[in-house]
Amino acid sequence: MDRLIDAIRAKKNPTVAGLDPKLAYIPAFIRRAAYAQYGKTLEGAAAAVLQFNKGLLDALAPIVPAVKPQCAYYEQFGWQGMRALEATVRYAQEKGLYVILDGKRNDIGTTMEAYAKALLGTVEVDGTELSAFDGDALTVNPYLGTDGVAPLLPLCAQRDKSVFILVKTSNPSSGELQDRLLEDRRTLYATVGSLCEDWGTQTRGRYGYSRVGAVAGATYPAQLGELRRALPHTFFLVPGYGAQGGGAKDVAPAFDAHGRGAVINASRSILTAWQKTGADEQDYAKAAAAEAVRMRDEIVAEVGGFE
Numbered sequence: 690m691d692r693l694i695d696a697i698r699a700k701k702n703p704t705v706a707g708l709d710p711k712l713a714y715i716p717a718f719i720r721r722a723a724y725a726q727y728g729k730t731l732e733g734a735a736a737a738v739l740q741f742n743k744g745l746l747d748a749l750a751p752i753v754p755a756v757k758p759q760c761a762y763y764e765q766f767g768w769q770g771m772r773a774l775e776a777t778v779r780y781a782q783e784k785g786l787y788v789i790l791d792g793k794r795n796d797i798g799t800t801m802e803a804y805a806k807a808l809l810g811t812v813e814v815d816g817t818e819l820s821a822f823d824g825d826a827l828t829v830n831p832y833l834g835t836d837g838v839a840p841l842l843p844l845c846a847q848r849d850k851s852v853f854i855l856v857k858t859s860n861p862s863s864g865e866l867q868d869r870l871l872e873d874r875r876t877l878y879a880t881v882g883s884l885c886e887d888w889g890t891q892t893r894g895r896y897g898y899s900r901v902g903a904v905a906g907a908t909y910p911a912q913l914g915e916l917r918r919a920l921p922h923t924f925f926l927v928p929g930y931g932a933q934g935g936g937a938k939d940v941a942p943a944f945d946a947h948g949r950g951a952v953i954n955a956s957r958s959i960l961t962a963w964q965k966t967g968a969d970e971q972d973y974a975k976a977a978a979a980e981a982v983r984m985r986d987e988i989v990a991e992v993g994g995f996e
């Protein structure tokens with residue numbers, strides 16, 4: 690996690706902008722231009738997404754340390770969408786941004802290895818190593834247990850990548866499974882949290898945080914604080930700020946005494962800022978940047994300085 694923490698410190702901003710591009714968020718002038726070239730096709734939609742993202746990345750790169758493309762928004766447009774995802778990752782990384790691929794992947798060992806190669810690593814093509822999506826981190830669903838997480842770890846170490854394991858998610862029904870008490874009277878989310886500490890043991894970086902992070906939602910501030918206290922080496926990705934109702938006070942418990950330990954995500958509140966504020970569609974990226982600055986300032990004011 691050192692690279693992410695360094696980027697947060699350099700920009701004095703512990704937030705990540707989510708790139709979840711629904712067509713409805715994309716200004717008409719961008720969609721029109723894409724359809725003029727490719728028609729109202731999957732390719733046209735993917736071209737609009739990429740153009741929208743590039744404008745956002747140009748405006749956001751000086752402000753945020755990281756972006757989080759949610760793979761589903763790209764996958765819905767087939768291979769054309771996946772090509773837009775790949776180009777988005779490259780464009781963001783060229784601008785020095787840390788890219789968290791939100792794939793929420795998981796499967797049994799060998800299949801998980803293939804996901805890891807695709808999204809974080811390289812794949813061998815008859816003796817030649819090639820990289821596909823090459824994100825800096827990946828969100829991972831832990832439901833299959835260690836078999837679904839362990840295959841990622843050597844690759845993360847080799848290529849300096851990280852993972853964020855779903856621990857206590859931000860959605861309303863997250864408690865159905867995650868809050869369940871197990872035989873030892875601990876919740877499932879606390880148990881998965883401890884597994885994150887175990888999985889990350891050998892990989893602690895300069896700041897004491899391991900390559901195995903956790904996802905914990907802004908919509909459950911008490912659990913965020915409980916997890917922060919219980920998991921001193923686990924860095925948190927905290928979604929649920931903004932559109933899902935989380936605010937600066939809610940995310941504050943995710944941080945440690947140095948103001949480190951968490952990065953807060955917002956997607957819709959940044960992507961749709963131009964629509965919410967009634968800005969001209971040409972200024973969509975400017976509106977997104979203004980919302981990112983507002984979010985940063987609100988969180989920094991609440992949490993204090995970043996060491």
Ligand SMILES: O=C(O)c1cc(=O)[nH]c(=O)n1[C@@H]1O[C@H](COP(=O)(O)O)[C@@H](O)[C@H]1O
Nearest residue numbers: 759828858859904906928932933955956957
């Ligand atoms: O892993 C995630 O990023 C995630 C976990 C979670 O518990 N809740 C959650 O909302 N997310 C993702 O975070 C983003 C939240 O988007 P907004 O609600 O628009 O800010 C979406 O990409 C979600 O898929």
